[in-house]
Amino acid sequence: ICCTSANVVKVVNSLDADEVLMVPDKNLAKYAALHTKKKIHFWDGYCIVHNMLTAEVVLLAKEKHPGAVFMAHPECRPEVLELADVVLSTSGMIRYAGESESKFFIVGTETGILHPMKKANPSKTFYPVSRDMECMNMKKMSLEAVIRSLENMEGEVKVPEDIRIPAKEAVSKMIDLSLK
Template sequence: MPITSAHAAALYDRVRSVIPPIEWPAFTDDIDAILDLKRRRNAVILAHNYQTPEIFHCVADIVGDSLALARKAMAVEADVIVLAGVHFMAETAKLLNPQKTVLIPDLRAGCSLADSITAEDIRLLRQRYPGVPVVTYVNTSAEVKAESDICCTSGNAKAVVESLGVPQVIMLPDEYLAENIAAQTDVQIIAWKGHCEVHERFTPADIRQLREDHPGVTVLAHPECPPEVVAEADFSGSTAAMSDYVGSKKPSRVVLMTECSMSDNVALAHPEIEFIRPCNLCPHMKRITLANIRIALEENQHVVTIAPEIAQRARLAVERMLAI
Protein backbone atom coordinates (compact mmCIF):
# COMPACT_ATOMS: atom_id res chain seq x y z
CA MET A 1 0.00 0.00 0.00
CA PRO A 2 1.30 3.49 -0.75
CA ILE A 3 2.25 5.67 2.18
CA THR A 4 -0.32 8.40 2.84
CA SER A 5 0.00 12.00 3.98
CA ALA A 6 -0.85 10.86 7.50
CA HIS A 7 2.68 9.53 7.79
CA ALA A 8 4.21 12.94 7.05
CA ALA A 9 1.77 14.61 9.42
CA ALA A 10 2.79 12.26 12.23
CA LEU A 11 6.45 13.13 11.67
CA TYR A 12 5.86 16.79 12.44
CA ASP A 13 6.02 16.10 16.17
CA ARG A 14 9.71 15.34 15.72
CA VAL A 15 10.56 18.76 14.32
CA ARG A 16 7.87 21.16 15.52
CA SER A 17 10.29 23.06 17.75
CA VAL A 18 12.53 24.03 14.80
CA ILE A 19 10.11 24.11 11.83
CA PRO A 20 7.18 26.57 12.11
CA PRO A 21 3.72 25.11 11.39
CA ILE A 22 3.26 27.45 8.45
CA GLU A 23 6.31 25.90 6.71
CA TRP A 24 5.47 22.25 7.28
CA PRO A 25 2.87 21.80 4.46
CA ALA A 26 5.61 22.66 1.94
CA PHE A 27 7.44 19.46 2.95
CA THR A 28 4.66 16.88 3.28
CA ASP A 29 4.21 15.85 -0.37
CA ASP A 30 7.92 15.19 -0.81
CA ILE A 31 8.17 13.34 2.50
CA ASP A 32 5.24 11.07 1.60
CA ALA A 33 6.72 10.38 -1.84
CA ILE A 34 10.19 9.66 -0.44
CA LEU A 35 8.88 7.25 2.18
CA ASP A 36 6.95 5.39 -0.52
CA LEU A 37 9.89 5.40 -2.96
CA LYS A 38 12.24 4.01 -0.30
CA ARG A 39 9.90 1.10 0.29
CA ARG A 40 9.38 0.37 -3.40
CA ARG A 41 13.04 0.65 -4.37
CA ASN A 42 14.50 -0.98 -1.24
CA ALA A 43 16.46 2.21 -0.63
CA VAL A 44 17.99 3.85 2.42
CA ILE A 45 18.97 7.45 3.01
CA LEU A 46 22.22 8.30 4.80
CA ALA A 47 22.20 11.86 6.16
CA HIS A 48 25.05 13.87 7.62
CA ASN A 49 24.59 15.88 10.81
CA TYR A 50 24.55 19.09 8.75
CA GLN A 51 21.36 18.20 6.89
CA THR A 52 18.23 20.19 7.64
CA PRO A 53 15.77 18.76 10.20
CA GLU A 54 13.09 17.75 7.69
CA ILE A 55 15.69 15.50 6.03
CA PHE A 56 17.61 14.43 9.13
CA HIS A 57 14.61 13.58 11.30
CA CYS A 58 11.88 12.73 8.79
CA VAL A 59 13.29 10.70 5.86
CA ALA A 60 16.82 9.60 6.85
CA ASP A 61 17.44 6.01 7.91
CA ILE A 62 21.06 6.42 9.05
CA VAL A 63 22.45 9.68 10.44
CA GLY A 64 25.74 10.82 11.89
CA ASP A 65 29.15 12.29 11.17
CA SER A 66 31.47 11.17 8.39
CA LEU A 67 32.93 8.31 10.43
CA ALA A 68 29.53 6.99 11.53
CA LEU A 69 28.15 7.12 8.00
CA ALA A 70 31.21 5.32 6.64
CA ARG A 71 30.95 2.55 9.24
CA LYS A 72 27.20 2.11 8.95
CA ALA A 73 27.34 2.14 5.17
CA MET A 74 29.27 -1.13 5.34
CA ALA A 75 26.25 -2.89 6.85
CA VAL A 76 23.57 -1.49 4.56
CA GLU A 77 21.48 -4.25 3.00
CA ALA A 78 19.35 -2.08 0.71
CA ASP A 79 19.74 -2.05 -3.07
CA VAL A 80 19.98 1.75 -3.27
CA ILE A 81 21.78 4.25 -1.05
CA VAL A 82 20.92 7.95 -1.27
CA LEU A 83 23.60 10.09 0.34
CA ALA A 84 22.16 13.27 1.82
CA GLY A 85 25.49 14.98 2.20
CA VAL A 86 28.32 15.99 -0.09
CA HIS A 87 30.02 14.18 -2.94
CA PHE A 88 33.01 12.74 -1.08
CA MET A 89 30.59 11.08 1.35
CA ALA A 90 28.70 9.50 -1.54
CA GLU A 91 32.00 8.25 -2.96
CA THR A 92 32.91 6.73 0.42
CA ALA A 93 29.56 4.94 0.54
CA LYS A 94 30.22 3.62 -2.97
CA LEU A 95 33.73 2.46 -2.03
CA LEU A 96 32.28 0.40 0.79
CA ASN A 97 29.30 -0.83 -1.25
CA PRO A 98 30.68 -1.39 -4.76
CA GLN A 99 27.76 -3.60 -5.83
CA LYS A 100 25.04 -1.17 -4.72
CA THR A 101 23.60 1.85 -6.49
CA VAL A 102 24.68 5.03 -4.70
CA LEU A 103 22.93 8.29 -5.56
CA ILE A 104 23.87 11.90 -4.80
CA PRO A 105 20.85 14.20 -5.25
CA ASP A 106 22.90 17.17 -6.50
CA LEU A 107 26.25 16.84 -8.23
CA ARG A 108 27.16 20.37 -7.14
CA ALA A 109 27.22 19.32 -3.47
CA GLY A 110 30.97 19.53 -3.15
CA CYS A 111 33.40 20.58 -0.42
CA SER A 112 36.00 23.33 -0.12
CA LEU A 113 38.39 20.88 1.53
CA ALA A 114 37.98 18.27 -1.18
CA ASP A 115 38.59 20.95 -3.79
CA SER A 116 41.79 22.12 -2.10
CA ILE A 117 43.96 19.13 -3.06
CA THR A 118 44.51 16.75 -5.97
CA ALA A 119 46.11 13.37 -6.46
CA GLU A 120 49.04 15.07 -8.18
CA ASP A 121 49.59 17.23 -5.10
CA ILE A 122 50.05 14.09 -3.00
CA ARG A 123 52.47 12.56 -5.48
CA LEU A 124 54.56 15.73 -5.26
CA LEU A 125 54.43 15.65 -1.45
CA ARG A 126 55.73 12.08 -1.47
CA GLN A 127 58.67 13.21 -3.58
CA ARG A 128 59.41 15.99 -1.12
CA TYR A 129 58.99 13.79 1.97
CA PRO A 130 60.01 10.30 0.90
CA GLY A 131 58.86 7.53 3.21
CA VAL A 132 56.55 9.74 5.27
CA PRO A 133 53.04 8.21 5.44
CA VAL A 134 50.08 10.20 4.18
CA VAL A 135 47.01 10.49 6.40
CA THR A 136 44.10 11.86 4.42
CA TYR A 137 40.91 13.34 5.83
CA VAL A 138 37.78 11.69 4.43
CA ASN A 139 36.75 15.11 3.11
CA THR A 140 38.58 14.33 -0.13
CA SER A 141 37.93 12.78 -3.52
CA ALA A 142 38.40 9.08 -4.23
CA GLU A 143 41.40 9.97 -6.41
CA VAL A 144 43.09 11.64 -3.44
CA LYS A 145 42.24 8.76 -1.10
CA ALA A 146 43.78 6.38 -3.62
CA GLU A 147 47.13 8.15 -3.26
CA SER A 148 47.01 7.95 0.54
CA ASP A 149 48.16 5.40 3.08
CA ILE A 150 45.17 5.74 5.41
CA CYS A 151 42.12 7.96 5.89
CA CYS A 152 40.88 9.69 9.03
CA THR A 153 37.94 11.74 10.26
CA SER A 154 37.89 14.58 12.75
CA GLY A 155 36.70 12.05 15.32
CA ASN A 156 39.54 9.55 14.95
CA ALA A 157 42.41 11.64 13.51
CA LYS A 158 44.62 11.44 16.61
CA ALA A 159 44.14 7.67 16.90
CA VAL A 160 44.92 7.19 13.21
CA VAL A 161 48.08 9.33 13.36
CA GLU A 162 49.40 7.53 16.43
CA SER A 163 48.47 4.08 15.08
CA LEU A 164 51.17 4.35 12.43
CA GLY A 165 53.98 4.27 14.99
CA VAL A 166 56.13 6.78 13.14
CA PRO A 167 57.65 10.11 14.24
CA GLN A 168 56.29 12.12 11.32
CA VAL A 169 53.20 12.06 9.08
CA ILE A 170 51.73 14.13 6.29
CA MET A 171 48.15 15.06 7.24
CA LEU A 172 45.88 16.69 4.70
CA PRO A 173 44.04 18.65 3.48
CA ASP A 174 42.69 20.57 6.51
CA GLU A 175 45.44 22.76 7.95
CA TYR A 176 43.53 23.62 11.12
CA LEU A 177 42.56 20.03 11.89
CA ALA A 178 46.22 19.05 11.44
CA GLU A 179 47.38 21.83 13.77
CA ASN A 180 44.79 20.94 16.39
CA ILE A 181 45.80 17.27 16.29
CA ALA A 182 49.50 18.23 16.40
CA ALA A 183 48.84 19.95 19.73
CA GLN A 184 47.61 16.62 21.16
CA THR A 185 50.38 14.27 20.02
CA ASP A 186 54.15 13.95 19.90
CA VAL A 187 53.99 12.95 16.23
CA GLN A 188 55.28 15.71 13.95
CA ILE A 189 52.58 16.63 11.45
CA ILE A 190 53.20 18.15 8.05
CA ALA A 191 50.03 20.02 7.06
CA TRP A 192 48.38 21.20 3.84
CA LYS A 193 46.72 24.63 3.56
CA GLY A 194 43.15 23.51 2.93
CA HIS A 195 40.30 24.99 4.97
CA CYS A 196 36.59 24.38 5.52
CA GLU A 197 34.69 27.45 4.36
CA VAL A 198 32.27 27.04 7.27
CA HIS A 199 34.70 26.60 10.14
CA GLU A 200 37.48 28.92 8.99
CA ARG A 201 35.14 31.90 9.48
CA PHE A 202 34.80 31.48 13.24
CA THR A 203 37.10 33.70 15.34
CA PRO A 204 38.11 34.01 19.00
CA ALA A 205 36.31 37.36 18.99
CA ASP A 206 33.09 35.51 18.09
CA ILE A 207 33.44 33.35 21.19
CA ARG A 208 34.24 36.28 23.46
CA GLN A 209 31.18 38.11 22.17
CA LEU A 210 29.02 35.03 22.71
CA ARG A 211 30.21 34.75 26.30
CA GLU A 212 29.45 38.44 26.86
CA ASP A 213 25.98 38.22 25.30
CA HIS A 214 25.09 34.85 26.86
CA PRO A 215 26.69 34.52 30.33
CA GLY A 216 27.45 30.97 31.37
CA VAL A 217 27.32 29.59 27.81
CA THR A 218 29.35 26.43 27.10
CA VAL A 219 31.22 26.68 23.80
CA LEU A 220 31.90 23.59 21.70
CA ALA A 221 34.11 23.95 18.62
CA HIS A 222 34.75 21.65 15.68
CA PRO A 223 38.47 20.83 15.18
CA GLU A 224 38.28 22.24 11.64
CA CYS A 225 38.13 25.65 13.35
CA PRO A 226 41.37 27.64 13.67
CA PRO A 227 43.50 26.61 16.69
CA GLU A 228 42.94 29.96 18.39
CA VAL A 229 39.18 29.30 18.25
CA VAL A 230 39.62 25.82 19.69
CA ALA A 231 41.77 27.33 22.47
CA GLU A 232 38.93 29.69 23.44
CA ALA A 233 36.31 26.91 23.47
CA ASP A 234 35.34 24.71 26.41
CA PHE A 235 35.48 21.55 24.29
CA SER A 236 36.52 20.57 20.78
CA GLY A 237 35.42 17.49 18.90
CA SER A 238 33.72 16.04 15.86
CA THR A 239 30.02 16.58 15.30
CA ALA A 240 29.38 13.21 16.98
CA ALA A 241 31.59 14.16 19.93
CA MET A 242 29.81 17.49 20.32
CA SER A 243 26.43 15.76 20.30
CA ASP A 244 27.67 13.25 22.88
CA TYR A 245 29.01 16.08 25.05
CA VAL A 246 25.65 17.82 25.08
CA GLY A 247 23.90 14.57 25.96
CA SER A 248 26.27 13.62 28.77
CA LYS A 249 27.20 17.01 30.29
CA LYS A 250 23.77 18.64 29.88
CA PRO A 251 24.97 22.26 29.85
CA SER A 252 22.10 24.66 30.52
CA ARG A 253 23.17 26.89 27.63
CA VAL A 254 25.41 25.82 24.75
CA VAL A 255 26.76 26.99 21.44
CA LEU A 256 28.14 24.71 18.71
CA MET A 257 30.78 26.39 16.54
CA THR A 258 29.94 24.46 13.40
CA GLU A 259 27.36 24.34 10.60
CA CYS A 260 23.89 25.78 11.33
CA SER A 261 21.74 22.68 11.04
CA MET A 262 23.82 20.76 13.56
CA SER A 263 22.38 22.83 16.39
CA ASP A 264 18.83 22.30 15.16
CA ASN A 265 19.28 18.54 15.00
CA VAL A 266 20.88 18.21 18.43
CA ALA A 267 18.42 20.64 20.02
CA LEU A 268 15.50 18.42 19.09
CA ALA A 269 16.89 15.68 21.34
CA HIS A 270 17.48 18.10 24.25
CA PRO A 271 14.55 20.52 24.59
CA GLU A 272 15.65 21.38 28.13
CA ILE A 273 18.91 22.95 26.87
CA GLU A 274 19.14 26.46 25.43
CA PHE A 275 21.02 26.45 22.12
CA ILE A 276 22.66 29.65 20.92
CA ARG A 277 23.09 29.51 17.15
CA PRO A 278 25.96 31.43 15.49
CA CYS A 279 25.02 30.52 11.96
CA ASN A 280 27.56 29.61 9.28
CA LEU A 281 25.82 27.71 6.50
CA CYS A 282 27.52 25.12 4.31
CA PRO A 283 26.31 26.02 0.82
CA HIS A 284 27.15 22.53 -0.44
CA MET A 285 25.18 20.65 2.22
CA LYS A 286 22.24 22.95 1.60
CA ARG A 287 22.09 21.87 -2.04
CA ILE A 288 20.50 18.65 -0.78
CA THR A 289 16.73 19.08 -0.38
CA LEU A 290 13.66 16.90 0.01
CA ALA A 291 12.74 17.76 -3.57
CA ASN A 292 15.98 16.52 -5.10
CA ILE A 293 16.10 13.45 -2.84
CA ARG A 294 12.68 12.59 -4.27
CA ILE A 295 13.89 13.15 -7.83
CA ALA A 296 17.00 11.06 -7.15
CA LEU A 297 14.81 8.12 -6.20
CA GLU A 298 12.28 8.68 -8.98
CA GLU A 299 14.82 9.11 -11.78
CA ASN A 300 17.81 7.21 -10.38
CA GLN A 301 20.05 10.26 -10.37
CA HIS A 302 22.87 11.00 -9.93
CA VAL A 303 24.63 7.63 -9.92
CA VAL A 304 28.05 7.70 -8.24
CA THR A 305 30.74 5.83 -10.16
CA ILE A 306 34.43 5.34 -9.40
CA ALA A 307 36.97 3.89 -11.80
CA PRO A 308 37.95 0.38 -10.61
CA GLU A 309 41.68 1.13 -10.47
CA ILE A 310 40.96 4.18 -8.27
CA ALA A 311 38.33 2.44 -6.15
CA GLN A 312 40.57 -0.46 -5.16
CA ARG A 313 43.30 1.75 -3.72
CA ALA A 314 40.91 4.29 -2.18
CA ARG A 315 38.91 1.52 -0.52
CA LEU A 316 42.07 0.19 1.11
CA ALA A 317 42.80 3.58 2.69
CA VAL A 318 39.26 3.77 4.09
CA GLU A 319 39.31 0.17 5.32
CA ARG A 320 42.60 0.75 7.12
CA MET A 321 40.93 3.61 8.99
CA LEU A 322 37.88 1.54 9.88
CA ALA A 323 40.08 -1.25 11.22
CA ILE A 324 41.46 1.01 13.97
Protein backbone atom coordinates (compact mmCIF):
# COMPACT_ATOMS: atom_id res chain seq x y z
CA ILE A 1 0.00 0.00 0.00
CA CYS A 2 1.13 3.59 -0.44
CA CYS A 3 0.23 6.76 1.40
CA THR A 4 0.43 10.53 1.30
CA SER A 5 1.23 12.96 4.07
CA ALA A 6 -2.52 13.59 4.36
CA ASN A 7 -3.43 9.97 5.07
CA VAL A 8 -0.23 8.39 6.44
CA VAL A 9 -1.55 7.83 9.97
CA LYS A 10 -4.82 6.32 8.75
CA VAL A 11 -2.98 4.02 6.33
CA VAL A 12 -0.40 2.86 8.89
CA ASN A 13 -3.06 2.20 11.53
CA SER A 14 -5.12 0.21 9.02
CA LEU A 15 -2.37 -2.32 8.41
CA ASP A 16 -2.73 -5.75 9.96
CA ALA A 17 0.85 -5.83 11.23
CA ASP A 18 2.71 -4.85 14.38
CA GLU A 19 5.70 -3.62 12.39
CA VAL A 20 5.76 -1.47 9.25
CA LEU A 21 8.56 -0.59 6.84
CA MET A 22 8.09 2.88 5.40
CA VAL A 23 9.95 4.16 2.36
CA PRO A 24 11.23 6.53 1.10
CA ASP A 25 10.73 9.38 3.62
CA LYS A 26 12.25 8.92 7.08
CA ASN A 27 10.72 12.12 8.43
CA LEU A 28 7.19 11.12 7.42
CA ALA A 29 7.83 7.70 8.97
CA LYS A 30 9.01 9.29 12.22
CA TYR A 31 5.90 11.48 12.24
CA ALA A 32 3.67 8.43 11.69
CA ALA A 33 5.46 6.59 14.51
CA LEU A 34 4.25 9.28 16.94
CA HIS A 35 0.64 8.48 16.03
CA THR A 36 0.57 4.70 16.13
CA LYS A 37 1.37 1.81 18.43
CA LYS A 38 3.07 0.00 15.56
CA LYS A 39 6.83 -0.23 15.32
CA ILE A 40 7.93 1.79 12.31
CA HIS A 41 11.11 0.96 10.44
CA PHE A 42 12.18 3.65 8.01
CA TRP A 43 14.38 4.05 4.98
CA ASP A 44 17.01 6.78 5.17
CA GLY A 45 15.44 8.88 2.42
CA TYR A 46 13.79 12.26 2.57
CA CYS A 47 12.27 15.13 0.64
CA ILE A 48 15.16 17.48 -0.08
CA VAL A 49 13.04 20.60 0.44
CA HIS A 50 11.43 19.58 3.74
CA ASN A 51 14.61 18.05 5.15
CA MET A 52 16.62 21.23 4.57
CA LEU A 53 14.43 23.18 7.00
CA THR A 54 16.12 23.53 10.38
CA ALA A 55 14.91 24.54 13.82
CA GLU A 56 17.14 27.63 13.63
CA VAL A 57 15.37 28.85 10.49
CA VAL A 58 11.98 28.27 12.11
CA LEU A 59 12.97 30.18 15.24
CA LEU A 60 14.10 33.13 13.11
CA ALA A 61 10.77 33.12 11.24
CA LYS A 62 8.84 32.98 14.52
CA GLU A 63 10.90 35.87 15.85
CA LYS A 64 10.26 37.88 12.67
CA HIS A 65 6.50 37.13 12.73
CA PRO A 66 5.46 36.89 16.40
CA GLY A 67 1.97 35.56 16.91
CA ALA A 68 1.80 33.90 13.50
CA VAL A 69 0.74 30.24 13.49
CA PHE A 70 3.60 28.01 12.33
CA MET A 71 2.29 25.22 10.11
CA ALA A 72 4.80 22.45 9.37
CA HIS A 73 4.60 19.61 6.86
CA PRO A 74 5.05 16.10 8.34
CA GLU A 75 8.03 15.48 6.02
CA CYS A 76 10.02 18.10 7.95
CA ARG A 77 12.63 17.01 10.48
CA PRO A 78 11.33 16.02 13.95
CA GLU A 79 13.00 19.03 15.61
CA VAL A 80 11.08 21.31 13.21
CA LEU A 81 7.79 19.55 13.95
CA GLU A 82 8.38 20.10 17.67
CA LEU A 83 8.29 23.86 17.01
CA ALA A 84 5.08 23.69 14.97
CA ASP A 85 1.74 24.95 16.16
CA VAL A 86 0.16 22.44 13.78
CA VAL A 87 1.55 19.65 11.58
CA LEU A 88 -0.45 19.23 8.38
CA SER A 89 -0.26 18.04 4.80
CA THR A 90 -0.45 20.74 2.14
CA SER A 91 -4.19 20.19 1.68
CA GLY A 92 -4.57 20.25 5.45
CA MET A 93 -2.72 23.57 5.63
CA ILE A 94 -5.06 25.19 3.13
CA ARG A 95 -8.11 23.87 4.99
CA TYR A 96 -6.73 24.86 8.41
CA ALA A 97 -5.91 28.41 7.30
CA GLY A 98 -9.49 28.83 6.12
CA GLU A 99 -10.97 27.54 9.38
CA SER A 100 -8.53 29.23 11.77
CA GLU A 101 -9.30 32.53 13.48
CA SER A 102 -5.65 33.48 13.09
CA LYS A 103 -4.83 36.02 10.39
CA PHE A 104 -1.10 35.29 10.14
CA PHE A 105 0.66 32.04 9.23
CA ILE A 106 4.24 30.87 8.78
CA VAL A 107 4.16 28.15 6.14
CA GLY A 108 6.64 25.29 6.54
CA THR A 109 6.44 23.56 3.18
CA GLU A 110 7.22 24.14 -0.50
CA THR A 111 6.61 27.77 -1.46
CA GLY A 112 4.31 26.81 -4.33
CA ILE A 113 1.48 26.42 -1.81
CA LEU A 114 1.51 30.14 -1.00
CA HIS A 115 -0.46 31.16 -4.10
CA PRO A 116 -3.41 28.77 -3.51
CA MET A 117 -3.40 29.67 0.19
CA LYS A 118 -3.62 33.39 -0.56
CA LYS A 119 -6.26 32.81 -3.22
CA ALA A 120 -8.42 30.75 -0.84
CA ASN A 121 -7.88 33.17 2.06
CA PRO A 122 -7.35 36.70 0.69
CA SER A 123 -7.86 38.36 4.08
CA LYS A 124 -5.03 36.36 5.68
CA THR A 125 -1.26 36.75 5.48
CA PHE A 126 1.12 33.87 4.72
CA TYR A 127 4.87 34.00 5.28
CA PRO A 128 7.16 31.33 3.85
CA VAL A 129 9.31 29.94 6.65
CA SER A 130 12.17 30.22 4.16
CA ARG A 131 12.36 31.41 0.55
CA ASP A 132 14.73 28.48 -0.07
CA MET A 133 11.91 25.94 0.22
CA GLU A 134 11.36 25.66 -3.49
CA CYS A 135 11.30 22.30 -5.27
CA MET A 136 12.97 22.46 -8.66
CA ASN A 137 11.48 19.07 -9.56
CA MET A 138 7.93 20.30 -8.95
CA LYS A 139 8.66 23.38 -11.06
CA LYS A 140 9.58 21.26 -14.10
CA MET A 141 5.89 20.75 -14.87
CA SER A 142 3.86 23.68 -16.12
CA LEU A 143 0.44 24.25 -17.61
CA GLU A 144 2.15 25.05 -20.91
CA ALA A 145 3.98 21.70 -20.85
CA VAL A 146 0.73 19.82 -20.20
CA ILE A 147 -1.03 21.65 -23.04
CA ARG A 148 1.88 20.97 -25.41
CA SER A 149 1.87 17.29 -24.45
CA LEU A 150 -1.87 16.97 -25.07
CA GLU A 151 -1.83 18.94 -28.32
CA ASN A 152 1.13 17.04 -29.76
CA MET A 153 0.39 13.72 -28.06
CA GLU A 154 3.99 13.57 -26.82
CA GLY A 155 5.67 12.70 -23.56
CA GLU A 156 3.77 9.45 -23.09
CA VAL A 157 5.03 7.40 -20.17
CA LYS A 158 4.94 3.65 -20.73
CA VAL A 159 4.88 1.46 -17.65
CA PRO A 160 5.42 -2.29 -18.08
CA GLU A 161 2.42 -4.39 -16.98
CA ASP A 162 4.46 -6.23 -14.33
CA ILE A 163 4.98 -2.86 -12.63
CA ARG A 164 1.65 -1.20 -13.47
CA ILE A 165 -0.61 -3.90 -12.00
CA PRO A 166 0.88 -4.05 -8.47
CA ALA A 167 1.34 -0.27 -8.44
CA LYS A 168 -2.32 0.24 -9.34
CA GLU A 169 -3.30 -2.18 -6.58
CA ALA A 170 -1.28 -0.21 -4.00
CA VAL A 171 -2.82 3.10 -5.07
CA SER A 172 -6.33 1.60 -5.19
CA LYS A 173 -5.95 0.26 -1.64
CA MET A 174 -4.90 3.71 -0.45
CA ILE A 175 -7.82 5.42 -2.19
CA ASP A 176 -10.33 2.87 -0.88
CA LEU A 177 -9.02 3.35 2.65
CA SER A 178 -9.15 7.13 2.32
CA LEU A 179 -12.82 6.96 1.32
CA LYS A 180 -13.78 5.02 4.46
